[in-house]
Amino acid sequence: MINVAILGYGVVGSGVAEVIRKNSRSIAQRAGEEIQVKRILDIRDFPEGPDSSLLTKDAEVVFGDSSIAIVVETIGGAGIAHEFTKKAFSLKKHVVTSNKELIATHGPELLKMASENCVSYLFEASVGGGIPIIRPLNQCLAANVINGITGILNGTTNYILTQMRKEGRDFSDALKSAQEHGYAEANPTADIEGHDACRKIAILSSIAYNEFVDCNAIYTEGITKISVIDMQYAELMDSVIKLIAMSKKAGDRIFARVSPAIISKGHPLSNVEDVFNAIVVKGDVIGDAMFYGRGAGKLPTASAVVADIIDIVRHFDSYGNNSWPRKDYNNLIDISESETRYFVRVKTRNTEEARKFIRNTFAAPEFLFHIRQEAEGELAFTTEKSTEAELAGKVDALKGIGAIKEVVSVLRIEEE
């Protein structure tokens, strides 16, 4: 019998208790031992419900109990969760978490501390909810050198973009619908500004390239400026707009980015709709492999936590943590150095003059003809592939001429 304590009885924490109760028989079969939740720590009161007898507000009840071998940290954030995690390691307790903020921020130190104490620190649930991705990256792809990762890592924004494209709703309308369905929080900033996806690509990249990728250094752009008209232009290009989180290896450095991007309908990510997530991993031997599923939700995320618990129980004496060394040089390529193509949309005062200026500024602009374009005095085009610094300079130049009233949209075209 293995005793587990859960720290934080919120959505994920209560889900973990529920899954362990619900599937206890099959879990015992897979783990080789019975697993039970012995204690749940939360400062709130939950007088009703199936776990009420396990709840305590006193952390010592958990940490002072040497029969508790595994601690599930589902508090979130990098405050008290950080303290509790370190305390658990110092007491030789294994820790399983869904806390992407903590692992993305303090990963290297926490993983080191876990290994020094001969315990595991596992975090499958921090990325992709129910999609098994971290373990495949670590193990199944172990024979590959990973060259790149491209993913749709946030269900809220993917739901919003799907609503905009399929139903023609504008952003704020689609966001409202996401909130009504419980897919977006009252304060949706972390999702719609791309911060959530950023932490996830930082974690996946740290695993894939075996070095720490700092989420604070990743260029991150959200979806708040995307319009239905941009989507119609994407459609003309036989493409869709998705919030793409990507990273790739380039020599001894890494490029990572989170931003909306235009991707072709032939790309495996283009069909990932609604709250679903998907991750394409590029291995040197395997080629492209994709993992797809619900990226969030109480039970899928809880399921990932429980899978980590089972893994620890199966291999109790052979902990094997990632190590993400912090490089002593800046290992991330700045966005300005990276190469891409742009889609640009402008409102004009003088369309012919604007078109001429664009032709003279960009090497080979390809103009797109939207049915409502002339009426609105609008030009839209795609650029050549070039560094972001160069393209941004050229876009700035557009803003300085009289024939152009406004640069409405600038979107990257993701080709990998």
Add this chain to the structure above:
Amino acid sequence: MINVAILGYGVVGSGVAEVIRKNSRSIAQRAGEEIQVKRILDIRDFPEGPDSSLLTKDAEVVFGDSSIAIVVETIGGAGIAHEFTKKAFSLKKHVVTSNKELIATHGPELLKMASENCVSYLFEASVGGGIPIIRPLNQCLAANVINGITGILNGTTNYILTQMRKEGRDFSDALKSAQEHGYAEANPTADIEGHDACRKIAILSSIAYNEFVDCNAIYTEGITKISVIDMQYAELMDSVIKLIAMSKKAGDRIFARVSPAIISKGHPLSNVEDVFNAIVVKGDVIGDAMFYGRGAGKLPTASAVVADIIDIVRHFDSYGNNSWPRKDYNNLIDISESETRYFVRVKTRNTEEARKFIRNTFAAPEFLFHIRQEAEGELAFTTEKSTEAELAGKVDALKGIGAIKEVVSVLRIEEE
């Protein structure tokens, strides 16, 4: 330093040697130890090439060498490969294989023997080539009760069906193209008749449901009778035709089937094209998760073998084999008892009379109107959901009436 021997220097075996050589550094990092190929057994001569010094024709050179801890069996078939696998276990050597025939046929006994000898028997490469699926099924989904699996598990047939649909080629033409591209063997029977997909769904089902699913008891139908016209009808239904391997749990029994099926374009498998494979797993907690990638090929398959080797090295002393008990009752539901909908296409002598008979025979047939239908004296319709026995009886009745010249096609509609 861990020593490995490879039995069988064919496509996969030589790929394993190549991957271990190519990525030795990252493999050592993941495994925690260096891994080297010490011996390769093959009865053929390979005087040239990078591995020639390792080759031997004498099995005793491998089995008599106690420094060889892991044996890779890439011989294939259930003959000598079976003998060598048992011999390796008896000498306490771990075995990694890509041999789906052997594991699908003798899985329960071999897994038992491995466990009795405290070694691992791993076979990630036997299903889905480079797609990590067996480890996710075993571990990541450990917290779930698996209720069903639906997949496109054979790249050759998926390539052929894609060619037929996209290029309008007929079956034999598309098969020829597959052979020219190296996607189909000179004798393509195992692929086009569904036997390969059948072994794979048997293996996945045995893992998912924790009991032996015998591939010989699974209803299996290939793609040789599919025509481009059937595909055009599927298109009218906003669907495509795929070779679907599926299984699901029903009480204490299992239903499994391999057959061409019509699936809606909304189904995640509908976009899986060319030689790609994909597997949808239905968990009670996680919901649907999909795994997608190249299902075959020298290096992707070798990559899966090497991942298993690394897994053994990482957890040397904690083998954990599946156990697939053989049930003492027939655990498979017969195809005749299973429920489905059919698509049926007939050539008529008297279209009006035929239509009337169909209306009287099937509860609520939905007729499909193909642009070339009247010219050809053809009727196509979909049936209600019913047992296969009942539907087959009704289709037989069609064959018996004068107004119908021929029942050209009967295809299942896969709705899950």
